Amino acid sequence: MRILSGIQPSGVLHLGNYFGMMRPAIELQEKGEAFYFIANYHSMTSLSDPAERRKNTLAVALDFLACGLDPNRTVFFRQSDVPEVTELTWLLGAVTPMGLLERCHSYKDKVAKGVSFNFGLFAYPVLMAADILIYDSNIVPVGRDQKQHVEVTRDIAIKFNEQYGQTFVIPEPQIRDEVAVVPGTDGQKMSKSYGNAIDIFGDEKALRKRIMGITMDSRTPSEPKPDSEKNIAIQLLKLVAPAAARDYEERLRAGGLGYGDLKKALFEHYWSCFAAARGKRSELAANLDYVNKVLADGANKARAKAQEVLHRARKASGLD
Numbered sequence: 001m002r003i004l005s006g007i008q009p010s011g012v013l014h015l016g017n018y019f020g021m022m023r024p025a026i027e028l029q030e031k032g033e034a035f036y037f038i039a040n041y042h043s044m045t046s047l048s049d050p051a052e053r054r055k056n057t058l059a060v061a062l063d064f065l066a067c068g069l070d071p072n073r074t075v076f077f078r079q080s081d082v083p084e085v086t087e088l089t090w091l092l093g094a095v096t097p098m099g100l101l102e103r104c105h106s107y108k109d110k111v112a113k114g115v116s117f118n119f120g121l122f123a124y125p126v127l128m129a130a131d132i133l134i135y136d137s138n139i140v141p142v143g144r145d146q147k148q149h150v151e152v153t154r155d156i157a158i159k160f161n162e163q164y165g166q167t168f169v170i171p172e173p174q175i176r177d178e179v180a181v182v183p184g185t186d187g188q189k190m191s192k193s194y195g196n197a198i199d200i201f202g203d204e205k206a207l208r209k210r211i212m213g214i215t216m217d218s219r220t221p222s223e224p225k226p227d228s229e230k231n232i233a234i235q236l237l238k239l240v241a242p243a244a245a246r247d248y249e250e251r252l253r254a255g256g257l258g259y260g261d262l263k264k265a266l267f268e269h270y271w272s273c274f275a276a277a278r279g280k281r282s283e284l285a286a287n288l289d290y291v292n293k294v295l296a297d298g299a300n301k302a303r304a305k306a307q308e309v310l311h312r313a314r315k316a317s318g319l320d
């Protein structure tokens with residue numbers, strides 16, 4: 001079974017990325033042959049600074065390895081080290097109905113926010129389909145916001161198979177319900193672009209401030225607060241320390257616990273949840289030759305598979 005996922009190097013990774021995508025992906029590496037990559041081609045649709053792309057790409061590699069991605073089990077690489085994927089994007093684009101792309105929320109949301117709009121942003125799901133199909137992927141672990149893109153991939157694969165004969169494996173998205181949408185400090189979906197993110201790694205003081213700034217209601221400490229589904233701090237505590245969260249929920253229900261104390265506890269649990277990973281990340285950052293070798297080995301393995309599938313698609317469509 002092939003498991004595949006990607007993450008854009010478009011900024012610093014946060015708890016939404018970790019619980020929504022990275023942790024499920026890392027757990028799945030035990031279950032089959034996993035391919036995980038850093039989607040640097042995709043990042044070109046929103047990030048124009050080359051130095052920043054380079055810096056973020058390395059940071060994502062360090063974050064993933066520090067959080068437990070095992071390069072002996074998993075093929076880990078940079079998307080652009082497999083340029084075959086851009087050729088497959090063209091083959092797929094030619095069987096993709098415009099309407100399918102026009103329905104995609106992610107591009108519509110960006111247009112609605114007034115982001116300057118380029119062809120790459122519109123074609124984004126076709127490149128993502130190529131990423132998935134070029135490795136004969138069966139399972140794609142992602143957060144809920146990417147579900148539609150995996151459905152588009154399925155539609156494109158079915159269309160190509162109908163038109164040119166059985167060529168691609170039809171993939172399935174895998175979304176964990178309990179972490180489908182991790183809330184940010186303001187209660188919206190946590191996102192690099194909303195200024196509401198709690199980063200996985202970073203400066204202790206700044207992150208403490210972020211957590212103390214989580215939006216809460218105005219109830220006093222003594223009031224009972226039974227509605228923990230609306231409580232952002234409890235939702236985050238459930239992720240970083242599930243057992244402690246049950247205890248704090250009980251105390252909120254009973255009354256007598258204030259939000260300041262709850263947020264302090266959240267910070268401490270969050271900080272210790274990533275303590276080991278933080279240590280590992282510093283070691284990796286001091287050993288970049290090793291990190292670059294992991295990515296180069298990953299690229300070689302991924303490329304061999306991509307060439308095989310691209311050849312199949314070229315042959316099916318009469319390009320051989």
Ligand code: ADP
Binds near residue numbers: 017146180184189190
């Ligand atoms: P961002 O919205 O911060 O730019 P990306 O779109 O790069 O994040 O997402 C990378 C991965 O992390 C995707 O699989 C996405 O579904 C997941 N993800 C991002 N934010 C969240 C969130 N708040 N909750 C759950 N999963 C998330």
Ligand code: TRP
Binds near residue numbers: 005007146
């Ligand atoms: N679009 C994904 C995101 O923003 C990243 C991505 C690119 C991806 N290609 C992929 C995810 C293929 C899964 C499979 O999060």
